[in-house]
Amino acid sequence: MPRPVRATLDLAALRHNLSRVRQYAPHSGVWAVVKANAYGHGLRHVWHALSGCDGFALIEPEAAVLLREEGWTGPVLLLEGFFDGADLALIDRYRLTTTVHSEYQLSMLEQATPDQPINVYLKINSGMNRLGFPPHHADPVYRRLRDMPAVGEITLMTHFANADNPHGIDAQFQVFRQATADIPGPRSLANSAATLWHPQSHFQWVRPGIILYGASPSGRAADIATTGLQPVMSLTSEIIAVQEMRPGDAIGYGSRYRAERPLRVGIVACGYGDGYPRHAPSGTPVWVAGERTGLLGAVSMDMLAIDLTALPGADIGTPVELWGKHLPVDEVAQAAGTLGYELLCALAPRVAVETV
Numbered sequence: 001m002p003r004p005v006r007a008t009l010d011l012a013a014l015r016h017n018l019s020r021v022r023q024y025a026p027h028s029g030v031w032a033v034v035k036a037n038a039y040g041h042g043l044r045h046v047w048h049a050l051s052g053c054d055g056f057a058l059i060e061p062e063a064a065v066l067l068r069e070e071g072w073t074g075p076v077l078l079l080e081g082f083f084d085g086a087d088l089a090l091i092d093r094y095r096l097t098t099t100v101h102s103e104y105q106l107s108m109l110e111q112a113t114p115d116q117p118i119n120v121y122l123k124i125n126s127g128m129n130r131l132g133f134p135p136h137h138a139d140p141v142y143r144r145l146r147d148m149p150a151v152g153e154i155t156l157m158t159h160f161a162n163a164d165n166p167h168g169i170d171a172q173f174q175v176f177r178q179a180t181a182d183i184p185g186p187r188s189l190a191n192s193a194a195t196l197w198h199p200q201s202h203f204q205w206v207r208p209g210i211i212l213y214g215a216s217p218s219g220r221a222a223d224i225a226t227t228g229l230q231p232v233m234s235l236t237s238e239i240i241a242v243q244e245m246r247p248g249d250a251i252g253y254g255s256r257y258r259a260e261r262p263l264r265v266g267i268v269a270c271g272y273g274d275g276y277p278r279h280a281p282s283g284t285p286v287w288v289a290g291e292r293t294g295l296l297g298a299v300s301m302d303m304l305a306i307d308l309t310a311l312p313g314a315d316i317g318t319p320v321e322l323w324g325k326h327l328p329v330d331e332v333a334q335a336a337g338t339l340g341y342e343l344l345c346a347l348a349p350r351v352a353v354e355t356v
């Protein structure tokens with residue numbers, strides 16, 4: 001019998017979320033961001049449900065190759081570009097679009113002799129200070145790229161650090177606009193948060209990631225409650241043991257939780273070895289038998305404990321949802337001091353994935 005923990009992926013929700021993105025950004029092309037193995041969902045499992053997008057954007061060259069081998073013939077964008085000259089052969093062979101964010105990439109492109117011109121995303125650093133050319137280099141870099149025989153279409157790009165705040169893009173937006181005022185061509189600025197909350201940033205291409213998977217760009221479930229986005233992944237398992245605790249009894253490693261009154265405790269087959277956050281404290285919400293209850297004590301590698309005192313109907317074999325349809329991943333993440341992004345990406349390879 002397989003261990004009961006599994007991730008169920010609702011592919012209809014994925015398609016629905018893409019259609020919500022289309023409604024939010026009706027005049028823009030949509031790059032479906034599928035980096036980090038489609039935010040932990042498994043690129044192989046999900047790409048087809050997202051194939052109504054206009055292109056896939058990701059970080060890992062191997063994942064771009066996988067998409068080609070799976071039969072995707074549309075655009076594929078490497079969000080960090082290429083890492084060394086050898087990647088350029090791969091970009092040429094698989095017809096990938098590449099970000100260009102640094103001088104070393106320009107020099108490599110200058111040396112390149114691809115079979116067909118390579119489309120590039122020229123990344124401007126408008127204030128996040130991770131990747132991109134300084135704003136005052138936008139013009140000269142654009143002209144250099146335009147004059148390279150190896151380069152095809154050029155799209156201007158930047159990335160926002162605070163698009164989940166009401167005025168969070170203003171300063172960067174202004175910097176980008178000024179830096180690119182004299183440069184023609186398409187633009188791509190918006191991540192999920194800007195796709196939802198800053199329509200003035202949509203331009204020709206939006207780049208949503210997390211909202212396709214039905215989680216919140218701000219980390220707060222309430223912020224997407226009225227968007228119609230639906231969770232794609234449900235992480236579920238079952239109760240595999242029940243313990244009756246007396247006052248003073250402790251639960252799990254470090255005896256971190258001690259019963260103050262008689263408690264009925266369910267042991268669930270899911271732990272940090274499955275991707276559940278080890279730092280989730282007692283009280284982190286867990287959904288069981290149609291109700292919410294709370295985590296008790298330390299999460300271990302293969303198990304966690306939940307309070308069943310008020311749920312006499314819950315017993316061995318009762319299904320438990322750690323996050324998903326009934327319990328937003330962002331609520332669990334918030335209790336554990338992180339974001340839904342991190343929990344989704346951290347789904348462990350040993351968890352069986354099933355699509356519905």
Ligand SMILES: *Cc1c(COP(=O)(O)O)cnc(C)c1O
Binds near residue numbers: 033079159208209
């Ligand atoms: C990850 C990423 C995105 C998508 O971010 P979300 O917050 O998940 O929408 C967009 N653009 C770039 C450059 C990224 O690295």
